[in-house]
Amino acid sequence: MHAEALDALKAHFLAQVSVAPSILESHSRDESYPETHLPDVVVFAESEADVLKVLEVARTFQMPVVPFAVGSSIEGQVLPVQGGISLDLSRMNRVLQIQQHDFCAVVQPGVIYPELSRQSRPHGLFFAVDPGADASLGGMASTNASGTGAVKYGTMRDQVLDMRVALLSGEVIHVGSKARKTSAGYDLKHLFIGAEGTLGVITELTVKLHPLPVAVAVAKVTFDSVQDAVNCAVTVMGAGLNPERIELVDARAVQAVNQYKGTTHPETPTLWIELSGSGEALLRENLDILRECCMESCATRFILAREEPERRELWESRHHAFYALKRLNPGHETHTTDLCVPISQLPDVVSHTQELCLQHGLDAVLLGHVGDGNYHVLFHGDAADEATWTSIHQVSDLMVQKALEVGGTCTGEHGIGLRKRKYLEQEHGDLIPYMRAIKQVFDPHNLLNPGKIF
Amino acid sequence: MHAEALDALKAHFLAQVSVAPSILESHSRDESYPETHLPDVVVFAESEADVLKVLEVARTFQMPVVPFAVGSSIEGQVLPVQGGISLDLSRMNRVLQIQQHDFCAVVQPGVIYPELSRQSRPHGLFFAVDPGADASLGGMASTNASGTGAVKYGTMRDQVLDMRVALLSGEVIHVGSKARKTSAGYDLKHLFIGAEGTLGVITELTVKLHPLPVAVAVAKVTFDSVQDAVNCAVTVMGAGLNPERIELVDARAVQAVNQYKGTTHPETPTLWIELSGSGEALLRENLDILRECCMESCATRFILAREEPERRELWESRHHAFYALKRLNPGHETHTTDLCVPISQLPDVVSHTQELCLQHGLDAVLLGHVGDGNYHVLFHGDAADEATWTSIHQVSDLMVQKALEVGGTCTGEHGIGLRKRKYLEQEHGDLIPYMRAIKQVFDPHNLLNPGKIF
Ligand SMILES: Cc1cc2nc3c(=O)[nH]c(=O)nc-3n(C[C@H](O)[C@H](O)[C@H](O)COP(=O)(O)OP(=O)(O)OC[C@H]3O[C@@H](n4cnc5c(N)ncnc54)[C@H](O)[C@@H]3O)c2cc1C
Ligand SMILES: Cc1cc2nc3c(=O)[nH]c(=O)nc-3n(C[C@H](O)[C@H](O)[C@H](O)COP(=O)(O)OP(=O)(O)OC[C@H]3O[C@@H](n4cnc5c(N)ncnc54)[C@H](O)[C@@H]3O)c2cc1C
Numbered sequence: 052m053h054a055e056a057l058d059a060l061k062a063h064f065l066a067q068v069s070v071a072p073s074i075l076e077s078h079s080r081d082e083s084y085p086e087t088h089l090p091d092v093v094v095f096a097e098s099e100a101d102v103l104k105v106l107e108v109a110r111t112f113q114m115p116v117v118p119f120a121v122g123s124s125i126e127g128q129v130l131p132v133q134g135g136i137s138l139d140l141s142r143m144n145r146v147l148q149i150q151q152h153d154f155c156a157v158v159q160p161g162v163i164y165p166e167l168s169r170q171s172r173p174h175g176l177f178f179a180v181d182p183g184a185d186a187s188l189g190g191m192a193s194t195n196a197s198g199t200g201a202v203k204y205g206t207m208r209d210q211v212l213d214m215r216v217a218l219l220s221g222e223v224i225h226v227g228s229k230a231r232k233t234s235a236g237y238d239l240k241h242l243f244i245g246a247e248g249t250l251g252v253i254t255e256l257t258v259k260l261h262p263l264p265v266a267v268a269v270a271k272v273t274f275d276s277v278q279d280a281v282n283c284a285v286t287v288m289g290a291g292l293n294p295e296r297i298e299l300v301d302a303r304a305v306q307a308v309n310q311y312k313g314t315t316h317p318e319t320p321t322l323w324i325e326l327s328g329s330g331e332a333l334l335r336e337n338l339d340i341l342r343e344c345c346m347e348s349c350a351t352r353f354i355l356a357r358e359e360p361e362r363r364e365l366w367e368s369r370h371h372a373f374y375a376l377k378r379l380n381p382g383h384e385t386h387t388t389d390l391c392v393p394i395s396q397l398p399d400v401v402s403h404t405q406e407l408c409l410q411h412g413l414d415a416v417l418l419g420h421v422g423d424g425n426y427h428v429l430f431h432g433d434a435a436d437e438a439t440w441t442s443i444h445q446v447s448d449l450m451v452q453k454a455l456e457v458g459g460t461c462t463g464e465h466g467i468g469l470r471k472r473k474y475l476e477q478e479h480g481d482l483i484p485y486m487r488a489i490k491q492v493f494d495p496h497n498l499l500n501p502g503k504i505f
Numbered sequence: 506m507h508a509e510a511l512d513a514l515k516a517h518f519l520a521q522v523s524v525a526p527s528i529l530e531s532h533s534r535d536e537s538y539p540e541t542h543l544p545d546v547v548v549f550a551e552s553e554a555d556v557l558k559v560l561e562v563a564r565t566f567q568m569p570v571v572p573f574a575v576g577s578s579i580e581g582q583v584l585p586v587q588g589g590i591s592l593d594l595s596r597m598n599r600v601l602q603i604q605q606h607d608f609c610a611v612v613q614p615g616v617i618y619p620e621l622s623r624q625s626r627p628h629g630l631f632f633a634v635d636p637g638a639d640a641s642l643g644g645m646a647s648t649n650a651s652g653t654g655a656v657k658y659g660t661m662r663d664q665v666l667d668m669r670v671a672l673l674s675g676e677v678i679h680v681g682s683k684a685r686k687t688s689a690g691y692d693l694k695h696l697f698i699g700a701e702g703t704l705g706v707i708t709e710l711t712v713k714l715h716p717l718p719v720a721v722a723v724a725k726v727t728f729d730s731v732q733d734a735v736n737c738a739v740t741v742m743g744a745g746l747n748p749e750r751i752e753l754v755d756a757r758a759v760q761a762v763n764q765y766k767g768t769t770h771p772e773t774p775t776l777w778i779e780l781s782g783s784g785e786a787l788l789r790e791n792l793d794i795l796r797e798c799c800m801e802s803c804a805t806r807f808i809l810a811r812e813e814p815e816r817r818e819l820w821e822s823r824h825h826a827f828y829a830l831k832r833l834n835p836g837h838e839t840h841t842t843d844l845c846v847p848i849s850q851l852p853d854v855v856s857h858t859q860e861l862c863l864q865h866g867l868d869a870v871l872l873g874h875v876g877d878g879n880y881h882v883l884f885h886g887d888a889a890d891e892a893t894w895t896s897i898h899q900v901s902d903l904m905v906q907k908a909l910e911v912g913g914t915c916t917g918e919h920g921i922g923l924r925k926r927k928y929l930e931q932e933h934g935d936l937i938p939y940m941r942a943i944k945q946v947f948d949p950h951n952l953l954n955p956g957k958i959f
Contacts, residue, residue: 150847150849151743152739152743152848152849153847153848153849154742154743155847175743194688195686195687195688195692196688197686201686205663205686206686206688208686208692209659209663222935224935224936224939225933225935225936226936228845228912228913228914228932229846229847229912229913230845230846230847230877230878230879230912230913230914230917231845231847231848231877231878231879231917232649232651232655232659232660232662232845232877232879232914232917232918233649233845233914233916233917234648234649234650234660234699234914234916234917234918234919234920234921235914235915235916235920235921235925235928235929235932235933236699236921236929236933236936236937236940236958236959237696237699237700237704237936237940237943237944237958238649238662238695238696238698238699239936239939239940240695241692241694241695241696242691242692242695242696244692245688245690245691245692246691250691262743262744262745263745264745265745285606288608289605289606289608289629289716290716291716291717291718291719328787330790330794332786332787332790333782333786333787333790333791336782336784336786336787337787340784389688391682391684391685391686391687392683392684393604393607393609393683393684393685394606394607394685395604395606395607423684423685423686424684424685425684425685425686458682458683458684459682459683459684460682460684460686460687460688460689461689462687462688462689463684463685463686463687463688464686464688465688466688466689467688467689467690471689474689475689475690478682478689479679479689479690481676481678481679482678482679482680482690482691482693483690485678485693485946485947486690486691486693488946489691489943489946490691492939492942492943492946493939504690504691505690
């Protein structure tokens with residue numbers, strides 16, 4: 052790194068700059084990507100002005116800048132593959148306003164979503180996107196994250212009303228509108244959502260909040276096969292019940308959760324379906340319809356959880372599945388796929404996946420935001436076991452190929468990062484020249500998170 | 506126009522080309538913009554190949570091309586201000602597939618939305634965006650249209666899953682995914698949605714369909730003032746009732762509708778609220794909550810319409826308000842504003858508008874997709890009455906200024922076209938250089954619908 056650049060940063064930022072090995076190390080990795088790359092320096096921004104100063108130094112010394120929030124992304128997004136500055140935004144963690152009557156909040160980018168939901172609750176509101184990790188709003192916008200709530204409320208793309216974005220040029224632009232909808236010119240907001248920090252640094256977001264559901268119940272519905280479960284999900288979605296969540300876990304995932312949490316869920320393919328109603332009677336009627344749908348779809352058991360602790364426990368199990376599986380496989384690396392297909396294709400695509408795993412003798416676990424057609428397969432293997440990893444990568448490739456054949460995408464919610472660049476070529480090869488041209492518009496010297504996406 | 510270009514088009518397209526004065530004239534105007542501009546020629550495309558051929562001729566002879574579907578836009582979007590080719594897409598009007606289990610349809614761009622809903626109905630589905638005119642899916646995507654259904658289902662932006670787009674370069678690109686969600690690289694789909702035909706020609710769309718609501722009722726709720734009505738809308742939205750529609754009409758609008766349709770609605774500010782439930786009991790419970798909300802908000806009457814003909818009539822009245830008002834003002838020009846603000850600001854902004862109209866002695870009518878914070882004021886005046894039109898433009902300017910001050914947008918759904926270019930400068934002056942740069946990427950010679958947006 053340019054010594055002058057480091058001096059400039061230190062002179063300006065004092066204790067907000069670090070080159071301590073442990074800090075560099077914690078900014079060199081994410082939660083799943085196998086490689087690590089050290090940044091030259093980490094700067095902890097505390098304001099938009101700080102962000103602009105970092106961008107100025109980057110511009111002056113032509114140094115790469117990699118925005119870093121929680122670092123929970125899993126495709127290599129935060130790795131500083133060319134060194135440079137890791138721009139840590141976690142201290143920009145204030146909820147600036149909760150606008151109860153407009154169902155929205157204005158936040159700094161480093162606010163983590165559980166904190167936003169906590170602060171919204173006294174207003175009768177909550178934030179609806181809930182990835183499994185305690186991710187930040189800025190990071191989540193940058194990967195277009197979703198989670199269990201997406202089936203009803205949509206993804207980050209659907210929640211962000213407007214944003215302030217600091218550009219490498221030193222400008223701060225304002226994209227979107229605090230109004231619910233707008234048709235004012237080209238939509239630049241959606242360019243920055245999902246851009247993985249390659250086009251600008253988000254310094255403020257206005258995001259939607261939603262009324263807390265009044266009456267809620269969770270049904271745990273078991274099936275003999277993953278296919279039956281998926282078919283049931285299609286039926287439920289068609290009944291207009293508009294579930295809060297509808298999640299698929301396969302037998303292996305339930306087993307892992309049971310071992311991790313000490314629970315005793317039946318170890319068989321299961322749908323966890325959360326329904327709500329604006330009143331008790333309403334909820335009951337919805338539940339009756341749900342039960343019918345499930346019974347028609349060969350459910351083997353239909354168990355209701357009505358009380359808050361029981362429901363919370365259920366969802367915590369789901370949220371912890373990733374770590375539960377890690378715990379089951381100590382010392383192993385994890386590899387997660389993130390396909391999303393039209394829901395009608397899901398039974399077929401899931402069968403295909405299961406066959407592939409069987410053929411290759413892989414230990415694979417299936418989890419799915421199944422109402423969206425989004426499912427994850429988690430593979431585990433000893434990092435040193437080359438044969439297993441070759442199989443895992445082969446199977447992943449074939450799974451992506453199949454998903455693309457049926458009109459799906461190589462990533463429903465995790466993004467491209469480093470790992471999926473080759474899949475993006477397959478899915479959107481025609482668009483990559485245009486993506487590059489747009490990158491050129493906002494970041495002509497390729498300093499913002501270089502090497503990611505394409 | 507270049508004689509060779511015309512020859513090339515005639516040789517290729519035969520009867521699909523027209524220079525008949527009546528055809529040129531019908532492609533020279535929209536439903537509201539005061540000016541007209543004749544194209545040199547109209548080509549009726551029947552396929553994507555036809556579109557590509559037109560773009561090739563445009564490229565070869567450097568001629569402007571203006572996509573034209575139904576021509577129901579109202580900000581001057583379809584006017585060929587530099588002459589050239591009006592590319593009529595209305596014959597590309599086939600619904601290609603209805604994918605019942607995926608809740609989506611694949612359509613050509615010239616399909617009008619009532620036709621798509623008609624064909625979806627036997628599958629228990631409908632298309633949820635319903636502007637007042639019988640607009641096309643391609644045109645609606647290009648202005649990011651919405652309508653009464655947006656409060657529950659969102660705008661065109663929320664309905665389009667993927668599109669095929671023909672570019673001036675001769676390429677056809679595929680943006681978006683048939684999967685419900687994707688995080689695969691920069692989102693180019695949202696650039697083409699709302700681009701008003703300036704970046705490419707949409708040749709195919711996959712759009713979401715939604716399950717037909719099972720049990721439906723419409724409440725007609727009257728108030729003493731527009732403010733009370735707006736406050737009520739805020740309360741209803743906060744109760745989590747998730748209405749299908751919630752529309753505001755002021756006393757003048759009701760009067761116009763009564764005169765046009767021979768109805769006898771009380772001529773006072775009114776909310777029309779449609780609720781649904783996945784069963785009868787559910788709906789009844791929802792209606793009870795709704796009635797409570799309305800009574801708490803100073804409603805003067807609460808009248809229910811349960812039967813289909815009565816409900817249809819109500820919504821037809823609303824849909825026909827634009828023409829009802831035209832009929833009330835024969836020979837007059839109409840000017841429509843299209844502001845959208847955070848809903849909490851609506852009472853204040855509406856008061857401000859009413860005062861302005863009073864001050865300027867303007868005859869103004871207020872209609873609103875009030876659940877979204879989107880409202881229209883319709884002004885009428887004799888085209889020759891300069892003083893009135895000066896006032897109308899002054900009031901429009903002040904209304905936009907106020908809306909922007911409170912975080913709103915100059916257009917909730919109609920787009921920029923020619924008329925709102927100056928407002929776009931005010932709202933997104935910081936973004937216009939980037940919009941121009943993106944235009945440059947897709948249309949370096951500025952041939953696609955030149956002069957629009959900026
Ligand atoms: C256990 C586990 C479960 C998960 N479950 C889900 C899930 O259900 N759904 C899901 O979508 N994801 C899931 N993820 C992935 C991850 O949580 C998401 O990708 C999340 O959006 C990352 O947020 P972050 O704050 O950690 O961002 P980071 O990882 O710090 O950064 C992510 C990307 O955003 C960029 N970035 C961060 N902040 C900004 C900013 N302010 N401006 C511009 N760019 C910025 C970074 O440069 C990077 O490219 C899971 C991950 C784990 C480990
Ligand atoms: C009575 C009335 C009521 C209305 N109510 C509403 C309402 O409630 N909500 C609302 O949003 N709007 C409303 N509008 C406006 C209008 O209906 C919308 O703007 C609609 O989206 C226009 O669709 P169209 O098919 O008529 O498109 P056109 O007017 O033909 O074209 C609109 C724009 O899209 C471009 N375009 C058309 N097709 C394509 C294509 N295939 N590819 C690329 N570009 C294309 C054109 O170049 C033009 O810029 C109303 C209009 C009227 C007259």
